[in-house]
Amino acid sequence: MPRLFASNLVIVLLTIAMFGFFSLTADRFFSFSNVETLLIGYSFLAIVAVGQGLVIMARGIDLSVGSIVALAAMVLFDAIMIFDMSGLSAIALALVATTLAGALNGALIVYLRLQPFVATLATLAAYRGLVFAISGRQLFPELSSKAIRDPHVRWLGDFVEIEAWFGNIISLPWIPSSFFVLLIYCAMVSLLLWRTQWGLNLRTYGGNPEAAHLAGLNTKWLLISVYALCGFSAGLAGVILVGRFTTATEALGSGMELTAIAAAIIGGIGLQGGTGGVMGPVFGAFLLGIILIGLTLMGTSQFYQQILTGVILIAAVGYDRFVANKRAAK
Amino acid sequence: MSMLQARKISKRFGNFEALKALDFTLQAGEVRAVIGSNGAGKTTMIKILTGAHAPTTGEVIVDGERLGGGPAGHIEGGIACIYQHSSLSPNLSVAENLFLGHHPRGPFGLIDRKAMMAKAQALISANATQISPHALVGSLPTVKQKEVEILKALALDARVILMDEPTAWLSFPEVERLHDTIRRLSARGVAVVYISHIMNEIFRVCETATILRDGALVWEGAVADTDRAQVVGHMLGPGQADTERLSAKCEIGDEILATKGLRRNGAFEDINLTLRKGEILCLTGLIGSKRTEVVRCLFGADQPDGGTITLRGKTVKLASPRQAIEQGIALVPEDRRAEGLFLSHTITDNVLAAALPKFLRHILLRKPAMKKTVDATIKRLNIQPPDPEKIVGTLSGGNQQKVLLGKWLETDPDIVILDEPTVGVDVGAKNDIYRVMHELKARGVAILVVSSDVEEVQLIADRIVIMSDGRIVRELDAAHVSHEELVAEISGATAA
Numbered sequence: 001m002p003r004l005f006a007s008n009l010v011i012v013l014l015t016i017a018m019f020g021f022f023s024l025t026a027d028r029f030f031s032f033s034n035v036e037t038l039l040i041g042y043s044f045l046a047i048v049a050v051g052q053g054l055v056i057m058a059r060g061i062d063l064s065v066g067s068i069v070a071l072a073a074m075v076l077f078d079a080i081m082i083f084d085m086s087g088l089s090a091i092a093l094a095l096v097a098t099t100l101a102g103a104l105n106g107a108l109i110v111y112l113r114l115q116p117f118v119a120t121l122a123t124l125a126a127y128r129g130l131v132f133a134i135s136g137r138q139l140f141p142e143l144s145s146k147a148i149r150d151p152h153v154r155w156l157g158d159f160v161e162i163e164a165w166f167g168n169i170i171s172l173p174w175i176p177s178s179f180f181v182l183l184i185y186c187a188m189v190s191l192l193l194w195r196t197q198w199g200l201n202l203r204t205y206g207g208n209p210e211a212a213h214l215a216g217l218n219t220k221w222l223l224i225s226v227y228a229l230c231g232f233s234a235g236l237a238g239v240i241l242v243g244r245f246t247t248a249t250e251a252l253g254s255g256m257e258l259t260a261i262a263a264a265i266i267g268g269i270g271l272q273g274g275t276g277g278v279m280g281p282v283f284g285a286f287l288l289g290i291i292l293i294g295l296t297l298m299g300t301s302q303f304y305q306q307i308l309t310g311v312i313l314i315a316a317v318g319y320d321r322f323v324a325n326k327r328a329a330k
Numbered sequence: 331m332s333m334l335q336a337r338k339i340s341k342r343f344g345n346f347e348a349l350k351a352l353d354f355t356l357q358a359g360e361v362r363a364v365i366g367s368n369g370a371g372k373t374t375m376i377k378i379l380t381g382a383h384a385p386t387t388g389e390v391i392v393d394g395e396r397l398g399g400g401p402a403g404h405i406e407g408g409i410a411c412i413y414q415h416s417s418l419s420p421n422l423s424v425a426e427n428l429f430l431g432h433h434p435r436g437p438f439g440l441i442d443r444k445a446m447m448a449k450a451q452a453l454i455s456a457n458a459t460q461i462s463p464h465a466l467v468g469s470l471p472t473v474k475q476k477e478v479e480i481l482k483a484l485a486l487d488a489r490v491i492l493m494d495e496p497t498a499w500l501s502f503p504e505v506e507r508l509h510d511t512i513r514r515l516s517a518r519g520v521a522v523v524y525i526s527h528i529m530n531e532i533f534r535v536c537e538t539a540t541i542l543r544d545g546a547l548v549w550e551g552a553v554a555d556t557d558r559a560q561v562v563g564h565m566l567g568p569g570q571a572d573t574e575r576l577s578a579k580c581e582i583g584d585e586i587l588a589t590k591g592l593r594r595n596g597a598f599e600d601i602n603l604t605l606r607k608g609e610i611l612c613l614t615g616l617i618g619s620k621r622t623e624v625v626r627c628l629f630g631a632d633q634p635d636g637g638t639i640t641l642r643g644k645t646v647k648l649a650s651p652r653q654a655i656e657q658g659i660a661l662v663p664e665d666r667r668a669e670g671l672f673l674s675h676t677i678t679d680n681v682l683a684a685a686l687p688k689f690l691r692h693i694l695l696r697k698p699a700m701k702k703t704v705d706a707t708i709k710r711l712n713i714q715p716p717d718p719e720k721i722v723g724t725l726s727g728g729n730q731q732k733v734l735l736g737k738w739l740e741t742d743p744d745i746v747i748l749d750e751p752t753v754g755v756d757v758g759a760k761n762d763i764y765r766v767m768h769e770l771k772a773r774g775v776a777i778l779v780v781s782s783d784v785e786e787v788q789l790i791a792d793r794i795v796i797m798s799d800g801r802i803v804r805e806l807d808a809a810h811v812s813h814e815e816l817v818a819e820i821s822g823a824t825a826a
Contacts, residue, residue, distance in 0.1 A: 195440045197433060200422070204430055207419030207468075214380075214417050215430040216402030274421035 011267055011283045018287060022294030029297050032173035036159065040176040040244070042289035044237040047182055048256060049263035049281035050189055051233025056264055057206045058226045059273040060116035064105060065234040065260055067127035069253030072098045072238025077248035078136045080150055081143050087150030095235045101127055102231015106224030124257070132250050147246035156181070156243030178240045182282065185236065189229075190278045202226060206274030262313040263288055265320060272324050288312065333358045333521055334379075334409070334490050339388035340545075341374050346727070348374040350546045351388070356490060356521040361512060363532040363553065364525045365565055366542035367617065367782050372525055375542070376492055379523075380404050380411045392489065410483030411492040416475055420468030424478055425450035427467050428485050453481055457514070473504035480511060484520075491515065492523045497531060509535045527617045529558050529821065541565055562616075562821035563814075566784040582792065583607030585643075586776045587628070587745055592637035597623040598800035601637065603778075605745065610767065610777045612791035612808070614784070615820060619797040621780045622664060625747045628778070629661040630654040655684065660738035662731075664749040664780070670734045673723035677713065678704045680722050680733050685740035707736040710769075712762045728759025735766060746770060749780045764790060784816055796820060 023030035048065050055062045072094040079090035101123070108119040137144035148154070159174035166172070193199035201222050205212040212219050234253075242248050267284030269276035291312070292305050336354040340347065349371045356362060366372050377383040379390060381397065381404030390397045390404070397407040418427045425446050426433070434449055436442030450463035459477050467475060476496060483491050493512075497505045512522050512535055524536050532539065533553060541549040541564045549556075549564045585606050592601040598620040605611050613621045626632040628639065630648030638645050641657055648654045651661070663669040672680055681704050682689065689696050689703075704718045711732040713725075722733055731751060738746060748767070752760045767777055767790060781787050787794055791808040796819055804819050811819075 191440070195443075197431075197435070197439070197441060200426055200433060200441060201431070203422055204419040204426075207421040208417065210415075211417040211419050211430070214382075214401055214411075214413075216400075216405055217431050270421075274419060 008268060008277065008280045008283060011280055011287065015283050015287045015290065018290045018294070022290060022297070026294045026297040029294055032171075034293065034297075035173045036176065038286065038289050038293055039173075039179045040159075041293070042285050043176060043178040043182045044240045045256070045259060045263065045289070046282040046285035047178075047185055047233050047240070048237045048260040049267065049285045050186065050278055051230035052257075052260040053264040053267065053269040053276060053278070053281040054189070054193070054202065054226050055116075055230045056261070056269045056271065057274060057276055058202055058223060059206055059209065060109065060223070060226070061120065061261065062102075062105060062227060062230045063117065063120040063257045064101070064123040064127055065230065066253040066256035067124050067131065068098050068101050068231050068234035069238040069241065069256055070131045070248070070250065071101060071127050072235035073242045073248035073252050074131045074134055074136070074250070076153070076239055076242050077148065078134060080148055080153070081146065082136050082140065087152035090150075091153065091239050094239055095232060098235025098238065099228050099232040102234070103224050103228035105231065106227030109227070110220045110223050128250075128254075135248075135250050137248070137250070144247075148242065149246075153239075153243045154246065156240045157246070158243070177243075181236065181240065185233075186278050186282060193278060198222070198225070203274050208274075258313075259285075259288065259309065262309060262316065266312065266316040270324065271317065271320055332356060333360075333393060335391040336375075336379065337389050337391065339375070339378050339385040339390065341378060341383060342386045348545050349378070349385075350544075352542075352545075352547055354540065356523070358489070358519045358521060359516045360538060361516050361522045361524060361536045363536035363539040364523055364542065365527065365532065365539060365561060367527075367565055370542040370565075371545035372542060373494075374545070376411060376494055376523075376525065379409055379490075379492060381409075405486055405488075408487060408489040409492065410486060410488035410490070412476065412479045412483065412494065412496055414495045416479070418467045418475060418478060418482070420466070422467060423463065424454075424461055424465050424467055424470075425463035427478060428453065428463075428482050430482065432486075453485055457481060457484065457511070459511075471504075473500050473507055476500070476508060477511060480515070484515075488520065490521045490523065492525070494525045495527075496524070497526065497528065505531065529561065529616075532561075533558070543567055558821045559818050563817050566782075566817060566820075582609045583774055586641070587778075588640040589628070590638045590640070592624070592627065592634050592639065594623060594627060594632060595635045598797075599636075601802060603795065603802075605776045605778055607744075607774045607776050608771050609792045610771060610779060610790050612787040612794045613778065613780045613797060614782060614787050614794060615797040615803075617782060618799075620800040621797050622749055623800075624797075625661065625749055625778065625780055628654070629659055629747060631661070655741060655743075658742075658744035659747065660684075660741055660743035660745070661747045662734050662738055662749065662751060664753070666730055666734050670737075671722050671730060674721060676719050676721060677708065677725075677733055678718045681707050681736045681740060684737050688740070703740065707740065711736050711766060726759070728755040728762075731755050732759060732762060732766075735763065739766075739770070743775065745776045745778070747778045747780075750782065751779060752781075752783065752786060760786075784813065784820065788813060788816065 028034065048069065052062055052065060075097045076090050076094040079085040079093050080087065085093065105120050105123055108114050109116050132138065156177055159176050160180065162175050163172045193202065201212065201217050204217065205219060205222055209219070238253065241252060263284035264281040265271065266287060267276065267280030267282065269280060288309065291308070295305055332355040334356040336352065338351045338353060339349060340351045341349040352375065364372055364375065374383065378385045381401045392407045392409060395407060397404050428450050429446060434442045434445040436445065447463050454461055454463065461470070461474055461478065467478060470478070480491065496508060500508060515522055524532070526532055536553050538551065539553050539561065540547065541561065543565065583606055585604050587605040589601055589603045593599040601624055613624070615621060623632065627634045630651050630653050639648065646657065648657070672683065678700065682700055686695065689700050701718065708716045708718065713729050713732050722730060725733065751763055755763070771777060779790065788808065794806045794808050794811065795802055796804040
């Protein structure tokens, strides 16, 4: 699909440029192991950003994604360690739970008419509290030092040797499984966004909520389902993180909402709604990753990196306003 | 049988009757103008026809079928509406907008883009317009967007299309294009309801007209059987020859405010006004003659692009409302809910909001003095109920207007500008407002009133300035003008 990249041209070029810049300036940046670090460190964030992007397209915001990531992880941990469920059914349970958590966000916004910012700020706290309440590591302290051994869960945190696919002729970096999950997920969400009635309704609502209402679209169901899908995305990321760490911690995903929102906005999801796509937030996430890893390799302090994330976010929002104003002035 | 029948539809909002048992019928292919001034009930009528409001009593019938089920039900029933503000999604393509909510589907329920584009192209060609179905709606000029909205209505098999001020954002050739489209629709048997205040357009494109005033029908018939002056006369209401004019009794003092060649691009030009102490000057004309834009400049809310404003003999530049207030100017805006009042606060908070510095002793507010002032204001303006702690949002329109008036009176202004002060206000409150204006006038305050209500203008004005399309077309001495002359001037202004 040409439009998939046409709208993302700026962010794709910027990502390539940044990759080139750090390859030249940062020691050891241009290496297989670094690409592996980037992919494993930011694929799950890209998945969260895709879900966040959909919510922002619908003129909302979801601050609770970080807590939902932890909720997915804790449900998965409990299901396997306490209730001895199989890995696959435990993953399914965790995803259902987070989808419901997302749907509850939507329901609060639709039925109680709360501002998305307020509703999800409240659930940010509430879901985090829930994670502590159901934490198997707190309820059964002996579990806290045990690792999950289920092969399906472990696979999510593992790498795939793609060299073998090409007959071991050339040397290639190992690709984390989570990156493949990301690719499949992006393909599915793209299809949903560009080729289904639901996707069109979402983009219509984002562009002009009044138009969607007057056209008789079921906007309540639309909003609830968008937040549910965002919850599902965060859940998927949480499950991937459990695969990588082989355990779940209560503080998992704290502050991730900020990075996910930044990635979505850097990825060209317009704050005025309706514009943007699926690939934008993915590139946005990896662009953030490239910059932060690059700076780490250059020896910049962690604190400056946080400041920089904020600066990048403001720059992206500023650019978004600039483009919107230019369009309005026309 | 009629294609559309609205039988005895009425709508109440609390105590306010916005529409009173209106009968409205349309034949296939008819182009009907609906005319009325602000608050006449046009908007309520549209909302009932589109299903956005359920009528308090009455029913809407299309081709013998009674409609219900909110907006979706009325769309299904064949009524579509082109709203004043776009109801398209600017970020979607033309084709995506055309079939909003009912796009052609292919295998697996996925949207069949090819079929959608082909269907859109067929619809566009059938209506003899040239728009690419691939184009982003946000990138099209406004008239094309209106055409897309009409096509969107046709894609739903609409048999009745309502158009609410469809030409508000169009240039002259674009208006012509739109009228051609309307004639084509009419030839195909689609009935069009054309809501507009622009007389030229109504006489050019409409066959019949319905005139509303105060929520009731005042005239209905063929456009060919009437003329401009008659239509405007019906719209503005009968004059009261024996009304005691408030203005005759006062001395008029020195000039306090004057403008010379005032101009704001795209709104008005060459505005020369003078305003004297103790005088009520009425700025009248039909809706859209840019009177509000002029007073916004006098209050510093907008900046003029040319010309000068002279205050007490000195040329001034009013960069903000704050500066205007410091110069003793007060503005009571037309949209009091959006621009004037803190609806969730009390009468006390609202009345004193602009005058708090008066009640400061060092850094603390003097509560007893505040209470005394508010009680006096409530009494003077006859605000009902007389409770200083009442939340303003719960008051009636007339009392809200009085609170707003009270707020500005507390700043002791020399010049008071009132923009449509009695729209949506009941008769009793109107008289209270007139009485206060008279008191101010007796104190030597200069008053500039923007009003479309001819009766009101005759009642209160010392001088009348008529505007049309951003220009002053006539200045009259209120003492020597009859109701008929005034109506003729205002409607004639539209012909120019």
